[in-house]
Amino acid sequence: MPIAHIMASGMTGLRAGGDLVARMELSKSMRIKDAKEYVAKKVGVDVFDLADEYAMRDVREELGIGVITSVPGAPKGIAAKMNIEKVLGTKINCCETFRNQLKQ
Amino acid sequence: MATEYVLRMGDGKRVFMTKDKIKEEAIAGAGNAVDYGLVPDLSADEIDKIVEICAMPGKSVAVEFGMEVPVTHDIGTIRLDGDQGNSGVGIPSSRLVGMMMHERAFGADTMELGHIDYSYKPVKPIVSNECQMMEVAQQNMIVPLFYGAMPNMGLYYTPDGPFENPGDLLKAFKLEEAFASMEHSAEHLTRDIVWIMQKLMASGADGVNLDTTAAAGDADAFGTLNAVKALRAEFPEMYIEVGMAGESIIGMHGMLEFEGSILAGLWPHQQVKLAEKAGASIFGPVVNTNTSRSFSWNLARAITFIKECSKVAKIPLHVDMGMGVGGIPMLETPPIDAVTRASKAMVEMTNVDGL
Numbered sequence: 001m002p003i004a005h006i007m008a009s010g011m012t013g014l015r016a017g018g019d020l021v022a023r024m025e026l027s028k029s030m031r032i033k034d035a036k037e038y039v040a041k042k043v044g045v046d047v048f049d050l051a052d053e054y055a056m057r058d059v060r061e062e063l064g065i066g067v068i069t070s071v072p073g074a075p076k077g078i079a080a081k082m083n084i085e086k087v088l089g090t091k092i093n094c095c096e097t098f099r100n101q102l103k104q
Numbered sequence: 105m106a107t108e109y110v111l112r113m114g115d116g117k118r119v120f121m122t123k124d125k126i127k128e129e130a131i132a133g134a135g136n137a138v139d140y141g142l143v144p145d146l147s148a149d150e151i152d153k154i155v156e157i158c159a160m161p162g163k164s165v166a167v168e169f170g171m172e173v174p175v176t177h178d179i180g181t182i183r184l185d186g187d188q189g190n191s192g193v194g195i196p197s198s199r200l201v202g203m204m205m206h207e208r209a210f211g212a213d214t215m216e217l218g219h220i221d222y223s224y225k226p227v228k229p230i231v232s233n234e235c236q237m238m239e240v241a242q243q244n245m246i247v248p249l250f251y252g253a254m255p256n257m258g259l260y261y262t263p264d265g266p267f268e269n270p271g272d273l274l275k276a277f278k279l280e281e282a283f284a285s286m287e288h289s290a291e292h293l294t295r296d297i298v299w300i301m302q303k304l305m306a307s308g309a310d311g312v313n314l315d316t317t318a319a320a321g322d323a324d325a326f327g328t329l330n331a332v333k334a335l336r337a338e339f340p341e342m343y344i345e346v347g348m349a350g351e352s353i354i355g356m357h358g359m360l361e362f363e364g365s366i367l368a369g370l371w372p373h374q375q376v377k378l379a380e381k382a383g384a385s386i387f388g389p390v391v392n393t394n395t396s397r398s399f400s401w402n403l404a405r406a407i408t409f410i411k412e413c414s415k416v417a418k419i420p421l422h423v424d425m426g427m428g429v430g431g432i433p434m435l436e437t438p439p440i441d442a443v444t445r446a447s448k449a450m451v452e453m454t455n456v457d458g459l
Binding site: 001002003004005006007008009010011012013014015018019021022023025026027029030031032035047048050051065066068076077078080081084091092093094097098 | 419
């Protein structure tokens with residue numbers, strides 16, 4: 001059933017830009033219109049492109065913010081999230097925690 | 105003879121209805137929401153839109169281009185490795201595998217880590233294990249990752265918990281004792297949620313999903329909202345999702361207030377204002393499905409409630425659209441035709457921010 005919602009109404013996460021829009025809703029309590037406009041501006045695409053897998057694939061790869069397939073050498077996991085922090089201008093708790101664990 | 109369209113009852117059974125009948129049901133369902141919640145009725149155009157979506161020829165339908173929304177997931181990975189009690193499908197996989205499958209294979213916009221019991225209280229003795237799992241998961245995941253569980257205040261009552269069961273006390277007309285038991289349980293619930301989330305935030309959680317808030321009534325909501333307030337004060341950047349258990353808060357206690365509002369009897373458009381005051385990032389309103397009524401009745405009723413909730417909300421809404429809520433039939437395998445129609449109608453007609 002969740003897959004049916006993703007197919008009917010969802011932004012398909014890493015396939016396009018759903019995780020980025022969700023981050024702005026969650027971190028800044030932005031409503032959908034504002035969250036989409038904010039993310040589109042930050043990643044340099046049209047709002048319409050945010051749920052378009054074709055448009056977002058190259059953008060994600062170029063920005064190093066994680067792609068759906070396992071590209072060798074591409075940022076994954078927490079490395080991709082550190083790039084998302086920079087691109088969206090937002091703090092992510094696990095990235096902060098990770099940085100605080102590093103020795104100078 | 106008028107054309108009949110495939111539709112569902114609230115229990116999922118397939119039925120056939122004419123457009124006139126679908127419309128009649130939608131008008132009655134919307135009217136029911138108006139009567140119960142004192143919210144504005146749907147317009148004639150909105151009723152027509154529900155009929156149009158119900159009568160679409162394809163088995164699956166979808167939102168128009170550009171109207172897509174992100175989705176959050178109550179219970180998360182447990183739907184894969186959990187047992188039937190959690191509507192899980194029993195695939196022997198780790199929670200990390202489940203989370204990564206949702207992210208990389210299913211296209212989930214967010215995910216959550218949760219304990220198999222999916223309640224906060226049982227997490228206390230094994231919180232270090234949850235912290236360890238959260239750390240490993242955050243190293244590997246990219247989408248926002250919550251720690252999720254139910255406040256489930258019923259676990260604080262006998263025989264499962266330390267406080268006498270208010271149901272038993274009320275039956276014996278021991279009203280003061282029953283109220284005291286609920287108040288003590290709510291205090292413990294607040295304390296446990298805050299303590300658990302302090303540990304998980306130190307292990308890198310993005311935030312918390314409080315799923316099925318108020319399942320044990322107004323004291324459950326009281327304890328949960330106080331936990332949200334305390335967490336927001338301690339973690340200003342934390343993602344906090346408050347999802348409800350039902351459309352109206354049951355007044356088991358009846359006199360508990362949060363920020364000056366009596367909790368008992370609140371409907372979604374009133375609940376969201378308290379979630380905002382507490383410091384929630386997003387809110388998950390619920391509208392229950394009536395299994396004896398048709399899909400169009402339930403869908404129109406859900407849309408009437410959520411439209412008003414969305415109108416007054418300042419924070420994003422991720423409407424609960426699982427089994428038996430949001431117009432979706434009440435069964436473990438809700439038919440895809442009904443799920444996608446409810447999904448499309450809810451997103452296109454209520455300006456919500458996610459599901």
